[in-house]
Amino acid sequence: MRGSGVLRPGWAALLLVLVAFLHPAAAGELSRKDIEKNFPPPLVVGEKDDRLPVWPILKQQAGSYEVFAYAFESLDFAPIPGFGGTPPDLLIALAPDGTFRDVKVLSHKEPVFLEGLGSEPLFAFVEQYVGLSARQPIRVGRPNARAGGAPPQTTVDGIAMATASTRTINQSVLASALAVARGKLGFGAANVGLNVQAKPDLYDRLSLAALVERGWVRRLAVTRAEATQAFRGTGVEEAGEGAPGDVLTDLVVALLDVPSIGRNLLGEARFAALMRELGPGNHAVMVLSAGPADAPENPIGDSFVMGAVPDRITVSQGGLVVNARDMAVERRGAGLGEGLPPGDWTILRIDSAAGFDPSAPWTLTEKIVRERGQILSEKIAREFSVETRLPADLFTKVAVEGEPDWTESWRARWPTLLGLGLMLAVLVPVLVRQKGLVADARRFPAFRLAFLAVTLGFVGYAAQAQLSIVTLMGLVRAALRTHDFAFLLYDPPSLVLWAFVLASLVAWGRGTFCGWLCPFGAMQELAAFAMKPLKIRQVAVPPRLDRALRLVKYAVLAGILGATAAASPLADAFAEAEPFKTAITLSFLRTWPFVAYAVGLIVLNLFVYKGFCRYLCPLGAALALVGRVRILDWIPRRAECGTPCQLCKVRCRYGAIRPDGRIDYPECFQCMDCVTIIHDPGQCVPQVVAKRHAKRIVPRPLAVSR
Structure with a gap:
């Protein structure tokens, strides 16, 4: 039954995203002394403009001082939220002719660079702007795009595994530079558009x-x-x-x-x-x-x-x-x-x-x-x-209506979006038609393994579309501080996948993503299948301990979102409870503690099947909470399920079937094993018994746990 007492804690956790919009957006805070450190002699820092937060950088020429560049912080002109929901802050020096003299990263909250790739690739990325002109549109290409023939005047090399972040940085650089150009240099002036x-x-x-x-x-x-x-x-x-x-x-x-x-x-x-x-x-x-x-x-x-x-x-x-x-x-x-x-x-x-x-x-x-x-x-x-x-x-x-900044991301990623669309177009009919491929006990397991391999290889490594708690953190930060949710549009594959997952939550619950479309989840299942010849014995978690451990993921979710809402510097550290960045986004190219943690969870999976997903995953907890609005009881049950038949419960590796036969949908990973069993006259015990007695039985709904 859907008790209101069950729903209240879930909605309370989700409402952290929708708290009051009272925090002002951050602004640049560099003082004259800070600017002078970045532009030492013989350059001279002039008086800050009384109309725009811009510092003129002067250089002596023939006994007089001429403007060498205008220095400013991107945060003052284009606070575009990054993938973590917080705008990066860049120090930009723009020459009077519109050429970038210098671009430096002052601060950022991009998850892929924090304790991931490290900030050095990001520093190297922004150095590419030096010598380019703000008068021309600059796009982010693939890694080594310029070496591959892309025009060096209008292209900067992208960073593998950081597509969305680099596009956000690019838009921050260009939008803030054009804002200064309108006020100080005269191009892109008042009548743009x-x-x-x-x-x-x-x-x-x-x-x-x-x-x-x-x-x-x-x-x-x-x-x-x-x-x-x-x-x-x-x-x-x-x-x-x-x-x-x-x-x-x-x-x-x-x-x-x-x-x-x-x-x-x-x-x-x-x-x-x-x-x-x-x-x-x-x-x-x-x-x-x-x-x-x-x-x-x-x-x-x-x-x-x-x-x-x-x-x-x-x-x-x-x-x-x-x-x-x-x-x-x-x-x-x-x-x-x-x-x-x-x-x-x-x-x-x-x-x-x-x-x-x-x-x-x-x-x-x-x-x-x-x-x-x-x-x-x-x-x-x-x-x-x-x-x-x-x-x-x-x-x-x-x-003239200019195109939004994020449209370039969608144009550049259309092959990936097409591939993702084809995957979903294959998956949905298979899951909907339960008496088709799902009911085939011989072919369906092979299909599932193949699909999980595609999820890991294509969705995870090629498309870089591993959904993460980081997105929810970004939503909280945007709601509280920037009030700008456009950062979601800079990662089209992830956004499309999020849209599908939200729709599937309403229809089926958490299991569609966690069981089919999560690359790290697929990695665990494929690892367990590869190790099957070793016949590793699974650890039976006692029921009382199992129920207690399942609550841990909700506590982890509350801790991460709470720290994010409080603007605690620990929020990003808490988010490392997810191994997705290490295992998928960065392909295990991190320092050893993070790699050891991710590998340890995969090893744990060999003994406690998908233990991370069941007990620790904060994203899974969020999806399970939202999934309580599910409208379909899509897993067929029989009156004999639970009493006396326990076959589905014994076969369920996720522990999502209770002793009385009811389905615990928030813990169900939609592996469809129980559906295959109930439609197979050779496996379903009630059907086997009925066949012996020449009776025909039909699956019927049974009370389910929401």
């Missing part, structure tokens, strides 16, 4: 004067007097000789991808060629130096490097600098549209990834730099800007 393009068919023939009058083409002119005023008090007010009204710099600024601007300034042929090279969604800004040929301040003069990001010209929007790079268009003899003044010019490309919205106001800024001092000169800069406002009806805006 919004594609703004000029309407290609909207064109009016306009002269340069008309474009200037409408404000669609802008001029940025700085006179000597204006520059003197800007540099007042610096000691470099004057630079060279000339009248106050002389022009130091005069720039023409225009957004060329708008047909009414670009076609009129460049002409039909050059505009068409530009748009083909530019590509959809990208933008082109022309900057032309219209001042006198001898103007002292010409940012596009002989020193300008084609294809580079200009040193003295920046495009910004909403207070963020937008990445604008010279398109390296051939200038010699190219010629420009009618009416444009002669002079040096460039076309700056702004990629769609920059989040630039040309329908909103944007600014072009020119920096004028002067030097003070003879020996250790000091550079002093002043900026001069012009704003462009274009009508919104020149553009179309399309919201």
Whole structure:
């Protein structure tokens, strides 16, 4: 009978996952002294940004300090929970051009690395980011993927047995770097996810004067007097000789991808060629130096490097600098549209990834730099800007839905998911049709052994889909601290298996996973089968002791989840009660105490069949508790079961059949031996007796233990 007193302890243990969401997410805590230890002299740590938790790392160049990198903790920008439910914390140094200067692991709770592979492989993994660019999507490949031909600019080598963890680390690195890039570097800026393009068919023939009058083409002119005023008090007010009204710099600024601007300034042929090279969604800004040929301040003069990001010209929007790079268009003899003044010019490309919205106001800024001092000169800069406002009806805006981070994991693991789906598609019909293969006492044991071998080899070692108490710990940590359960999506095979197991718990109870889909459970059964010729005698555990030992796994479960909820550092140590990480995830490649423990449990299994599963497994305890909601009494029984027949009870190696014939479903591992017996007229004692007396009997339900 299902007594409410039986259910209450189980639900109480499970409710540890659903306690109040009152704990705030953790934040980075590195002090200036900590940052200085990671960036020693000659580098200098600047003042922490008052808007973002970012430290500028400075390097002296020609007597002045320039930004070498921006240092920050991933936890402040992308607290993505790892497989243990706790976000890793990484120290990242991002160069002004978006290149990773350094990436270090500050802290993590990834189970596969804690007392497993060790943290060294993780440290080596993040070192691969140095030199890569946050402007490009970076994916985690297989181990040695780059040596196998994967592009080294966009791929980092994965770590065997740590697929989910490395993908989480990758997303933490990229998401936090892009967050800083939006605030400090200008790419991936405020309008990420919004594609703004000029309407290609909207064109009016306009002269340069008309474009200037409408404000669609802008001029940025700085006179000597204006520059003197800007540099007042610096000691470099004057630079060279000339009248106050002389022009130091005069720039023409225009957004060329708008047909009414670009076609009129460049002409039909050059505009068409530009748009083909530019590509959809990208933008082109022309900057032309219209001042006198001898103007002292010409940012596009002989020193300008084609294809580079200009040193003295920046495009910004909403207070963020937008990445604008010279398109390296051939200038010699190219010629420009009618009416444009002669002079040096460039076309700056702004990629769609920059989040630039040309329908909103944007600014072009020119920096004028002067030097003070003879020996250790000091550079002093002043900026001069012009704003462009274009009508919104020149553009179309399309919201672009970006893919969630975890979708790459699902695409990469589809062969594994297909194999797992095929396994489940084979298993379910076999278990449902009890009078089919299950009833065949000759073929069914061979099928079961073969299936368990596939579970161990494919589910365990190939797919790395050994379910674990660690997932429940992650759920507790996420519920209490991060409130983010997306970490489950980074391990598709395990998530699919969890979904199936939860469904099978409702239908059949604990046994489907523990008896068929647990790789460590399969390892124990296969070891017992291999040792069968040795005829090792099983130890008969006294009934009273057996009942007491079965409660231990619930105490282990409560201790692990309780320590996790209390944020105790002992939680991960308690989780080592499971040997799954040692035997399956790490293939016994651990220090000897862990290996000895796992091997010892396999040896114990030879004397006390699946003793770990029956007495110690915390995951089995959790599944047994949830399995009490089971809706099917799927094991057939006869009135004679238990009284007088005890055959099924004697044959049950798990001790899941009580003396009175009732099934103890929370302890049943769905091996189907009793089902095979009851459908076999040659084994089922009541059927054998009935046959002798020429009677026909039919299995009927019997009261069961829930």
